[in-house]
Amino acid sequence: MSAPFKKLSHSKVSFSFSIEEADIKKAEKAVLDHFRGEVKAQGFRKGKAPDKVVIEHIGVDRLAYEALNTAVDKKYRDFVIANKLQPVAAPKIDFSDIKKKPVEIKAEIEIFPEVTIDGYAKIKISPLKVTVEAKEIDETIEHIMQDMKLQKVVKRAAEKGDLAEVDFCGKDKKGETIPNTEGKAVPFVLGSGQFLPDLEKAYEGMKAGEEKKAVKVKFPKEYQAKDLAGTTVLFDIKMNSVGEVSAKHLDETMIEQITGRKKKLDEFKKDIEQMVERNKRNEEKKKKIGEYNEKLLKAVKVDLPRSWIDRECEMRLTEIKQSPQYTHDPEAFWKTIGKKEDDLKKQFEKDAEANLTVFLALSEIVKVEKVELDKDEMTKAGLIVDQRMSQMGDQGNRDEELQKTILNLKIDKYLEGLML
Numbered sequence: 001m002s003a004p005f006k007k008l009s010h011s012k013v014s015f016s017f018s019i020e021e022a023d024i025k026k027a028e029k030a031v032l033d034h035f036r037g038e039v040k041a042q043g044f045r046k047g048k049a050p051d052k053v054v055i056e057h058i059g060v061d062r063l064a065y066e067a068l069n070t071a072v073d074k075k076y077r078d079f080v081i082a083n084k085l086q087p088v089a090a091p092k093i094d095f096s097d098i099k100k101k102p103v104e105i106k107a108e109i110e111i112f113p114e115v116t117i118d119g120y121a122k123i124k125i126s127p128l129k130v131t132v133e134a135k136e137i138d139e140t141i142e143h144i145m146q147d148m149k150l151q152k153v154v155k156r157a158a159e160k161g162d163l164a165e166v167d168f169c170g171k172d173k174k175g176e177t178i179p180n181t182e183g184k185a186v187p188f189v190l191g192s193g194q195f196l197p198d199l200e201k202a203y204e205g206m207k208a209g210e211e212k213k214a215v216k217v218k219f220p221k222e223y224q225a226k227d228l229a230g231t232t233v234l235f236d237i238k239m240n241s242v243g244e245v246s247a248k249h250l251d252e253t254m255i256e257q258i259t260g261r262k263k264k265l266d267e268f269k270k271d272i273e274q275m276v277e278r279n280k281r282n283e284e285k286k287k288k289i290g291e292y293n294e295k296l297l298k299a300v301k302v303d304l305p306r307s308w309i310d311r312e313c314e315m316r317l318t319e320i321k322q323s324p325q326y327t328h329d330p331e332a333f334w335k336t337i338g339k340k341e342d343d344l345k346k347q348f349e350k351d352a353e354a355n356l357t358v359f360l361a362l363s364e365i366v367k368v369e370k371v372e373l374d375k376d377e378m379t380k381a382g383l384i385v386d387q388r389m390s391q392m393g394d395q396g397n398r399d400e401e402l403q404k405t406i407l408n409l410k411i412d413k414y415l416e417g418l419m420l
Helices: 021-036 051-058 060-082 134-147 197-203 252-259 265-299 306-321 324-328 330-337 341-368 375-391 398-418
Strands: 006-009 012-019 092-095 103-110 115-117 152-154 163-171 177-189 211-218 232-244 300-302
Touching: 012 060, 021 051, 021 060, 051 060, 060 103, 115 341, 134 265, 163 197, 177 232, 197 211, 197 232, 252 265, 265 300, 265 341, 265 398, 300 341, 306 324, 306 341, 324 330, 341 398, 375 398
Parallel strands: none
Antiparallel strands: 006 012, 012 103, 092 103, 115 300, 152 232, 163 177, 163 232, 211 232
């Protein structure tokens, strides 16, 4: 027996149905019952107004419109349920002449797509192995020290990586200070790119108390201050102090400034080691999963609903257009990224198609592999959803959010298992 619908693709079907006079009559009754509570009729309790009064209240044309839509909606839903279809977007509905009964309806809907995966079990991920070297721990500590301006003051000449405190003043040909080119006791890390290259280079090799006059500093053509862009300015500079930022200078006083509580040096370094290991593990995991997804993408056959791709693209474009850079100057934004909106949209479409394909494939795999969450993992899923719902102001459907979260955790669990 052939299906009562036509497959336009693996994610789109069309079908037809008729709206009989009897369907309209039933729908009219449902519409009248719906609006009856809005009508006040003398001599009748609220919600008990006769049909004639309700029709006078909403009008004959609106009754006909609402009744037809109600009848179509019921027939459509009955068809979808009876044929076990899974719509993923609102249907496209075409009517015949509504004055003639029965009214012929043609519907076209996007449905959850069929997913075919060939040989996914052969796609492997090498075990996740991460090691942390002492050098990486020291480098992380030094980055923290730089951010918090923690250093040991030294008498030697300044080197890259040192935390310097400096004065500077740009002067014109008359020797007068140029507005917005003067700074006093300004801290910066040599080699960080915080200052213009010529100015930063001039401070290298200077000791505390040393001064230089008429240092030539070239401003880039795209410099934000138009009057300085592309010009060369003479600067008088002074090195106030040189601080060596090194893990070897770390002490318990600095640790307390960093963490807000007393902690032994060995204990703090162990914390840093665990943080570095966690970050490296996450980076390595991300890389391995990316490689796995590329292989999986080649093994998947799926016809994605167009509405899904469009929705993903619109979300990303909306994020772009809400960014401060875009809202400040849209024209400058497009010039900066070197792309037009249509070009960016095409890239988003390509990314969306790949991401959705991989997600559908993994969703199918965890179903086939019967991946389940244990009690603790289910509790974690609930906590994630509750936190998300709280951030959303408790808007949305909690059950739907929970099912999405459970699915994502199952996918994570499956991928983690491959890396063991």
